[in-house]
Amino acid sequence: MTRDTAIQLATHCYESGAFLDDLQRRVAVRTESQEAGSYALLRAYLDEELMPTLAAWGFACRIVENPVDGAGPFLVAHRHEGDDLPTVLSYGHGDVVRGYDAQWSEGLSPWRVALRGERWYGRGTADNKGQHSINLAALKAVLDARGGRLGFNVKLLFETGEERGSPGLAALCAQLRDELAADVLIASDGPRLAAGRPTIFLGSRGSINFRLDVKLRDGAHHSGNWGGLLRNPGVVLANAIASMVDANGRIAIDGLRPPPVPDAVRRALAEVVVGGNPDEPAVDADYGEPGLTPAERVFAWNTIEVLAFRTGNPEKPVNAIPPHAFAHMQLRFVVGTDWQNLQQIVRRHLDAQGYTMVEVEVERGMSATRVDPDNPWVEWARRSLAQTTGAQPVLLPNLGGTLPNDVFADVIGMPTLWVPHSYPGCSQHAPDEHMLGPVIREGLQIMAGLFWDLGTREAGVPGSNSAFHLPRKFTGGLRHEQ
Ligand SMILES: [Zn+2]
Numbered sequence: 001m002t003r004d005t006a007i008q009l010a011t012h013c014y015e016s017g018a019f020l021d022d023l024q025r026r027v028a029v030r031t032e033s034q035e036a037g038s039y040a041l042l043r044a045y046l047d048e049e050l051m052p053t054l055a056a057w058g059f060a061c062r063i064v065e066n067p068v069d070g071a072g073p074f075l076v077a078h079r080h081e082g083d084d085l086p087t088v089l090s091y092g093h094g095d096v097v098r099g100y101d102a103q104w105s106e107g108l109s110p111w112r113v114a115l116r117g118e119r120w121y122g123r124g125t126a127d128n129k130g131q132h133s134i135n136l137a138a139l140k141a142v143l144d145a146r147g148g149r150l151g152f153n154v155k156l157l158f159e160t161g162e163e164r165g166s167p168g169l170a171a172l173c174a175q176l177r178d179e180l181a182a183d184v185l186i187a188s189d190g191p192r193l194a195a196g197r198p199t200i201f202l203g204s205r206g207s208i209n210f211r212l213d214v215k216l217r218d219g220a221h222h223s224g225n226w227g228g229l230l231r232n233p234g235v236v237l238a239n240a241i242a243s244m245v246d247a248n249g250r251i252a253i254d255g256l257r258p259p260p261v262p263d264a265v266r267r268a269l270a271e272v273v274v275g276g277n278p279d280e281p282a283v284d285a286d287y288g289e290p291g292l293t294p295a296e297r298v299f300a301w302n303t304i305e306v307l308a309f310r311t312g313n314p315e316k317p318v319n320a321i322p323p324h325a326f327a328h329m330q331l332r333f334v335v336g337t338d339w340q341n342l343q344q345i346v347r348r349h350l351d352a353q354g355y356t357m358v359e360v361e362v363e364r365g366m367s368a369t370r371v372d373p374d375n376p377w378v379e380w381a382r383r384s385l386a387q388t389t390g391a392q393p394v395l396l397p398n399l400g401g402t403l404p405n406d407v408f409a410d411v412i413g414m415p416t417l418w419v420p421h422s423y424p425g426c427s428q429h430a431p432d433e434h435m436l437g438p439v440i441r442e443g444l445q446i447m448a449g450l451f452w453d454l455g456t457r458e459a460g461v462p463g464s465n466s467a468f469h470l471p472r473k474f475t476g477g478l479r480h481e482q
Contacts, residue, residue: 003452006138006145007388010448013137014441020120022137024113025049026129027122033072033095033163042072042160045094050075050158057140058148059156067175068168072160076176079154086461087153088454089182089414092132093162093189096124103431110433119434126426128162130435131188131443134421138447142455145448151455155182165364166404173407183462184377185408185416186450188443190401193394194277195423195436198446200381201396202373203416204403205299205332208339208365209307210346212237213326214358220312220320231357233325234311240355241327244346245304249287255345259336261292261300265397268373269295272394279425298400302333334398335370367406369416370398376462377415381450384459385419388449389442419446 013019029045032038043063051061059077066073072095099110108114110123124130143150157180161167173180192199214233221230244253251257272295275283288297297303311325312318333339346360371378373395385393399418409416421443427433453459 001145001147003387003449003456006142006448006452007445009141009144010138010444011441013141014437014444019133019137019440019444020113020115022053023120023122023125023130023133026133027113027124028111029094030099030111031095031124031160032098033161034098038095039070039072042095045160046073046075046158050094051077053136054156057143059154064172064176066161066168067171068161071164071167074160074168074172075156075158076179077154077156077158079150081150081153085152086184086454087155087182088451089155089157089180089185089187089408089412090132090135091157091159091185091187091408092135093128093159094132095160095163096127096129097163097429099123100431105432108432110431115437118437120437120440121432121434123433125435126191126422126433127428128189130440131421132158134440134443135186135188135447138444138451141444141448142451145452146455149455150451152451153182155180162404165366166407169404170407170411173411177412180412182412182414185405185414186381186419186454187408187416188419188421188447189403190399190418190420191422191424191426191428192420192439193272193274193396193424195425195439197394198385198389198391198442199394199396199420200378200385201399201418201420202371202375202378203335203369203398203409203418204405205334205398205400206337206339206366206368206406207402208331208333208342209363210329210331210342211326211361211363212240212329212358213324213361214240215324216357217323220318220322223319223321226321230321232321234322236355236357237309237311237325237327240350240353240358241306241309241329243353243355244349248290249303250289251302251304253345253349255338255349256302256304256331256333256342257337258300258302258334261296264373265300265370266296268395268397269293269299272299272396274298277424299396299398300334302331302337305330305332332400332402333368335368337368339365339368366402366404367410368398368402369405369409371409371415371417373397375415377417380453380460380462381417381419384450384453385446388446419443419450 059079061077064074113122307328309327312322
């Protein structure tokens with residue numbers, strides 16, 4: 001049995017329709033975690049869909065209730081082959097955003113996978129049922145190719161609350177820290193850089209949402225009688241924001257700017273071109289931090305966004321000075337940003353600028369993560385993907401968006417490799433969510449190759465906590481195990 005056998009079995013799973021059957025069943029379970037009363041369906045996805053499959057493959061499975069009241073349960077599964085073998089942790093989420101059934105195009109439903117050309121439509125195809133289904137099918141292909149062995153140990157964690165902000169995930173990972181410890185996380189979520197570009201990302205930017213409020217008085221006052229006498233909260237708020245971020249998007253508060261882009265990150269991004277895909281907006285060449293490439297601006301830097309801004313009544317404006325203005329703001333940030341002190345940092349800045357009347361309230365935030373691109377696991381994964389696809393994958397130090405990757409990278413503590421099987425035009429979280437058939441097929445092959453290599457000493461699996469050989473530094477080429 002060879003690496004090629006595993007890849008052929010994974011390809012067959014796609015071509016025989018077996019993958020579609022699995023995905024069809026999974027998409028049909030309406031796991032809308034944002035709906036009150038979704039617990040039974042979330043639980044059913046784990047109990048009735050994933051557990052029987054995994055149990056048949058030799059996984060010991062159990063449901064772990066969420067430490068957060070009312071939030072969806074977790075599935076923890078183990079398959080142990082030997083103490084001297086490397087151990088991988090993988091993760092997926094079984095919940096999806098709401099279906100919004102009525103908004104899908106003619107003939108499509110969120111709860112039935114429908115194929116139109118290359119597109120496989122259905123809620124959760126891209127996020128995340130399709131992606132974790134690819135990884136499970138690839139594990140099975142390797143298991144079959146090795147005659148019932150993987151050559152490594154697997155731990156799986158599925159949550160059912162990701163679309164609600166992963167309630168309880170950090171607490172669970174802290175509680176099961178030893179049980180979930182592994183040499184590496186390999187998981188799939190989010191988009192490739194572009195549909196035709198196999199991608200590895202090593203973490204994600206963080207995000208923190210905050211609200212700015214200017215409440216100056218109780219009611220509105222006629223702008224003719226009072227204009228020039230009363231401070232306008234809309235003017236104050238617009239200027240306060242302008243003091244934080246300039247007209248070209250450059251962040252003007254030192255405390256919210258990241259440290260300089262590390263050399264290894266800069267090198268990894270040197271080849272990365274963002275945008276230019278069909279249906280994507282054109283990148284604004286003169287927006288964002290000066291001196292950075294577009295890829296550095298989105299993957300290696302911070303941005304302040306105005307998500308919503310309101311004063312007066314925009315639907316029915318009147319000639320009056322409104323009493324109140326507010327804005328919903330967001331900072332997207334990379335590793336090294338002091339985001340946990342955002343409230344005090346913004347407060348100090350606004351006070352120093354004379355905007356003492358602007359209130360700052362932090363709503364919620366999630367950490368940024370990034371594995372050093374020079375980590376030996378990164379090179380190992382790059383080689384594996386290149387061998388499978390015949391081309392160098394795109395390497396992103398982190399995703400521009402945000403994933404709960406800090407629980408793996410920081411709470412449990414391991415290098416994190418994400419190999420996404422979706423693409424930027426997938427309509428994730430919107431009507432007509434879909435995956436692309438060719439990306440599914442290639443994703444199955446990539447993951448079969450990656451899991452094969454993990455169980456192959458010759459593939460130079462990096463040194464690990466387990467006794468499973470190896471030098472920290474990657475040496476030697478790949479060769480097929482016979
Ligand atoms: Zn999502």
